[in-house]
Amino acid sequence: MMTTLEALFNEPERHYLRPQELERLGEYINTLPERLELYRQLRDQEIALMQPVADALEKQLPQESMETVKQGIKQSVLVLRYCAMAMLLDDPTLVELRLRGWLPLMIKIHHTQAVDRVLYSLLNNRLTEVFTDQQIRLISPPLQMVQNLFYCEEIGVG
Amino acid sequence: MISVTELLVENPLTGNYFASDVYVKGLIDSGLIENRRGDRLLALPESLIRGLYVSLEQEIGPAAESVLIGCGDRWGKDFYRRFYSGVTEYYGAPLTDLSAAELLWLLQECWKTHGWGELNLDQPYQPEGVLIVETRHSPFISHAPKTNRPMGFLECGILRSFFSQLNGQPLHCVQTTCESLGADCNRFVLGLENCLKRVEAMVESGRSHSDIMQTLVNPS
Numbered sequence: 001m002m003t004t005l006e007a008l009f010n011e012p013e014r015h016y017l018r019p020q021e022l023e024r025l026g027e028y029i030n031t032l033p034e035r036l037e038l039y040r041q042l043r044d045q046e047i048a049l050m051q052p053v054a055d056a057l058e059k060q061l062p063q064e065s066m067e068t069v070k071q072g073i074k075q076s077v078l079v080l081r082y083c084a085m086a087m088l089l090d091d092p093t094l095v096e097l098r099l100r101g102w103l104p105l106m107i108k109i110h111h112t113q114a115v116d117r118v119l120y121s122l123l124n125n126r127l128t129e130v131f132t133d134q135q136i137r138l139i140s141p142p143l144q145m146v147q148n149l150f151y152c153e154e155i156g157v158g
Numbered sequence: 159m160i161s162v163t164e165l166l167v168e169n170p171l172t173g174n175y176f177a178s179d180v181y182v183k184g185l186i187d188s189g190l191i192e193n194r195r196g197d198r199l200l201a202l203p204e205s206l207i208r209g210l211y212v213s214l215e216q217e218i219g220p221a222a223e224s225v226l227i228g229c230g231d232r233w234g235k236d237f238y239r240r241f242y243s244g245v246t247e248y249y250g251a252p253l254t255d256l257s258a259a260e261l262l263w264l265l266q267e268c269w270k271t272h273g274w275g276e277l278n279l280d281q282p283y284q285p286e287g288v289l290i291v292e293t294r295h296s297p298f299i300s301h302a303p304k305t306n307r308p309m310g311f312l313e314c315g316i317l318r319s320f321f322s323q324l325n326g327q328p329l330h331c332v333q334t335t336c337e338s339l340g341a342d343c344n345r346f347v348l349g350l351e352n353c354l355k356r357v358e359a360m361v362e363s364g365r366s367h368s369d370i371m372q373t374l375v376n377p378s
Contacts, residue, residue: 050162058160070165077162078171102174105263 004091028090031138035088038135042084049130050077053122060118072115075106076123079146086142095145103149116150175248176267195244199272207301215303223311230315237316238323241268253324261324273297280345286375288349289329291317296344299337308336308361310344317346332357334367347371 005028008021017025042049054073061069079099086094107113124143128136175181175194182199183192191199214222245264246252253261262279269277275295283290293299293313302309310333318331330351335341345367347357353374360370 047162047166054160054162066160070160073160073162074165074169074171077166078173081171082173097179098173098177101263101267102177105259109257109259 004093005089006091031090034134035090035138038131038138039084039088041131041135042080042139045130046077046080049080049126053119053126056122057115057119060122061115064115068110068112068115071106071110072112072119075103075110075112075116076119079103080123083139083142083146086145087139092141092145095142096149099146099149103146107150120147170250172249174267175245176264176271178271181271193240193244195247197240197244202297204297204301207298211302226311227315227318230312230317231319232315233312234316234319235323238320241265241320269293278343283371283375286349287353288347288371288374289321290371291321291346291348292343293346294337294343296337299344302338304338306339308333308344309338310336310346313344314346317348321348330354332361334361334370341367347374 005025008017008025050073053076054069057069057073079095082095082098086092107116127139127143131139181194183194184190185192191201193199211222214225218225241264242253245256249256256264266277269275274297275293278292278294280290280292293310296310296313298312299310314331314333318329321331322329328351329348330353331346331348332354333344333346334357335343335345337344347354347370357370357374360373365373
């Protein structure tokens with residue numbers, strides 16, 4: 001697994017950053033303008049991104065209760081906010097650290113498994129529609145981390 | 159139609175309040191560690207816990223047990239207040255609005271983030287009014303002197319006090335298994351005092367947890 005950036009800064013007293021660590025930092029800095037731009041877009045377009053997903057979800061799942069659909073949407077907005085922050089920091093583990101336990105609990109309590117299956121597929125399509133391939137590459141690692149959280153809990157979304 | 163804007167205005171999003179990387183904060187200049195709402199936290203040396211047991215035993219002998227339970231009891235009252243305020247403030251809802259599963263999960267996360275080990279609830283006897291709390295990796299038990307009886311007096315106090323306040327009625331707590339005696343976890347039986355009267359005697363006579371529970375729920 002890729003070293004988290006934060007870990008690079010932990011022990012300046014022991015040694016200067018090694019060449020591969022500087023390289024890792026350089027890679028991050030090179031992608032930082034793109035990360036900032038994607039973060040801005042995710043922030044500014046949160047509603048514009050999610051509203052079509054919500055509309056399509058309602059159409060595709062007429063049998064689901066309104067409350068469950070709403071809860072699913074709320075959870076996915078939360079997930080996207082954590083993913084955006086993790087992408088900005090280039091630290092997908094942030095998603096795991098903050099959502100492990102919490103997200104699976106919400107899914108179980110509010111029975112959103114069925115909604116989530118459709119929702120995350122719609123969300124992925126929506127992201128691909130709005131963002132460039134490069135931007136998708138940047139946001140993919142935290143999104144993958146979310147998928148892993150689902151799989152870990154054997155909820156099987158995706 | 160669902161409006162995402164309205165949804166987010168009506169229901170501010172919340173995550174894990176007790177996520178360890180945001181819950182614990184250090185104010186280095188003033189030498190304080192705090193939780194995310196500014197309540198002070200302390201890093202407790204293991205040797206201090208060991209020292210407490212030894213000193214209490216030397217000074218007051220057998221009364222140490224009730225003193226430790228009393229300390230745990232006071233700790234539990236304050237812990238409940240902090241837990242209640244923190245959770246209520248962050249989630250914008252009183253504890254009573256949370257589901258039992260949410261409440262338990264938050265308590266487990268809180269327990270872990272404070273470094274007190276793991277906590278689980280075993281509820282097969284809930285219809286009989288008895289709750290079993292299991293803890294693992296307890297710092298208070300692992301540094302207690304080794305004896306032939308359960309040593310989770312502090313936890314007995316905190317759990318009794320916490321769950322009494324949560325339930326709105328005074329509960330009693332008896333520990334039936336202990337990591338210090340080689341058990342897989344520490345089991346604390348919580349219930350009304352008159353229901354648990356016999357449990358203490360059964361623990362002292364060395365009966366197993368399952369045996370005790372069977373006798374408790376199927377009195378002959």
